[in-house]
Amino acid sequence: MxxxxxxxxxxxxxxxxxxxxxxxxxxxxxxxxxxxxxxxxxxxxxxxxxxxxxxxxxxxxxxxxxxxxxxxxxxxxxxxxxxxxxxxxxxxxxxxxxxxxxxxxxxxxxxxxxxxxxxxxxxxxxxxxxxxFADLTPKDVRELMRLLAKTKASAQKSAKARTA
Amino acid sequence: MxxxxxxxxxxxxxxxxxxxxxxxxxxxxxxxxxxxxxxxxxxxxxxxxxxxxxxxxxxxxxxxxxxxxxxxxxxxxxxxxxxxxxxxxxxxxxxxxxxxxxxxxxxxxxxxxxxxxxxxxxxxxxxxxxxxFADLTPKDVRELMRLLAKTKASAQKSAKARTA
DNA sequence: TCCAATCATTTTATACTTAAAGTAATTTGG
DNA sequence: CCAAATTACTTTAAGTATAAAATGATTGGA
Incomplete structure (x- = not known):
């Protein structure tokens, strides 16, 4: 603070x-x-x-x-x-x-x-x-999936907070 | 093959x-x-x-x-x-x-x-x-940036190959 | 029962978007 | 120098998109 x-x-x-x-x-x-x-x-x-x-x-x-x-x-x-x-x-x-x-x-x-x-x-x-997406390795794909899932959740939370 | x-x-x-x-x-x-x-x-x-x-x-x-x-x-x-x-x-x-x-x-x-x-x-x-993006850690952000840059490059390559 | 609230969809008005064709200005090769 | 190609932008036609209002159908509670 x-x-x-x-x-x-x-x-x-x-x-x-x-x-x-x-x-x-x-x-x-x-x-x-x-x-x-x-x-x-x-x-x-x-x-x-x-x-x-x-x-x-x-x-x-x-x-x-x-x-x-x-x-x-x-x-x-x-x-x-x-x-x-x-x-x-x-x-x-x-x-x-x-x-x-x-x-x-x-x-x-x-x-x-x-x-x-x-x-x-x-x-x-x-x-x-x-x-x-050919140049992405399987690991890249997994990691992107994970991070985008996290992003989606964060965005949804933010959207919900606004509407509420 | x-x-x-x-x-x-x-x-x-x-x-x-x-x-x-x-x-x-x-x-x-x-x-x-x-x-x-x-x-x-x-x-x-x-x-x-x-x-x-x-x-x-x-x-x-x-x-x-x-x-x-x-x-x-x-x-x-x-x-x-x-x-x-x-x-x-x-x-x-x-x-x-x-x-x-x-x-x-x-x-x-x-x-x-x-x-x-x-x-x-x-x-x-x-x-x-x-x-x-609040729930993403600074590390998440860096990692996403990196992976998206790679994705962009891959997509551009694919697009170029089609047009060529 | 019945009517007010809710729900699913459509309509309206406006705006955004693209591809493709058109217009006008500039550049370039002969 | 001049016609052809190129460039910058606009126009057109069709389609996509939203928010908000309208329509019609259903439902729940008094």
Missing amino acids: ILDSETKAVELPEDHGDEIRLWLRLLTCTTLIEGEVRGRLRERFDVTLPRFDLMAQLDKVPDGMTLSDVSKRMMVSNGNVTGLVERLVESGHLDRRTSDADRRVQVIRLTKAGRAEFRKMAAEHELWIADI | ILDSETKAVELPEDHGDEIRLWLRLLTCTTLIEGEVRGRLRERFDVTLPRFDLMAQLDKVPDGMTLSDVSKRMMVSNGNVTGLVERLVESGHLDRRTSDADRRVQVIRLTKAGRAEFRKMAAEHELWIADI
Whole structure:
């Protein structure tokens, strides 16, 4: 605790340059990789990243999920999902129906064609990611996983503290 | 090298699950923090993250920079910068003038008011970031910096190989 | 029962983003 | 010097994204 001449707690402006630089580097890395993936998806499959991401969520479940589920998992707004789903239904990748139990709820699923298309894309996508991270050793990967988990927890705690 | 019965090279489908998980975690972390920063900027200063980022670029230089410079540094498209600058000039944060030496070039600078406003935002922003990363030890931060630098280099190499 | 609160989704308004095509200015090779 | 290439920026079209308000459905408590 730093005290001033009158023995009261004082807020000395601390230097947070390291954290700022870390955040910028994290952002740069993500932007770089995201741009690369986006470009390859467009080039190879003429599909956008948000559509791919949405299909990836749905591929994990056989019986579909609600728009809210998708919205939470993708960490995007509801309205965003509405539009995305609209276009994917239009293009035949998704199937959408109103829940019998609760007519507020829309359940969306991959169509057969949509799933097949996604599996093709996902297989290549996996190779791209492997290539992008190719210079990291298995130890690097483990260590990054650990540190990012810690970062995520710290960020969530901070976010929670603000909202509370 | 893996060979099949006819002694030709074969591509066995390797498992890249670790890399995929790493990428998803990286993305999750960034999205989480970005959302948090975006929310706070809007709440406290009614400003968007892209505008803040653009002003941050300009704050680093006294005499302004060209739109292309900004575009490269922010890793976004030219057209994107055109629109952002338009709105920031409109709101009085930015000053824009055509270069005397080359009439294709637009040089943009923070106005006095714009710089003052940015400094206020930046000071708080720094505290938010510090808080978001608060649970990381200095050693964690150093290690993350190192691993992200390695990741960035690896990704750039992969991107370059594709374009080449 | 019924109505107020809640919930899931959609709509609206605004802003951001990209890729690609277009415009205008400058540079360069013949 | 001049046409072709390049450069800097803008425009366009489509899509992605948010916050906030609106709509419609469900639920829980008086």
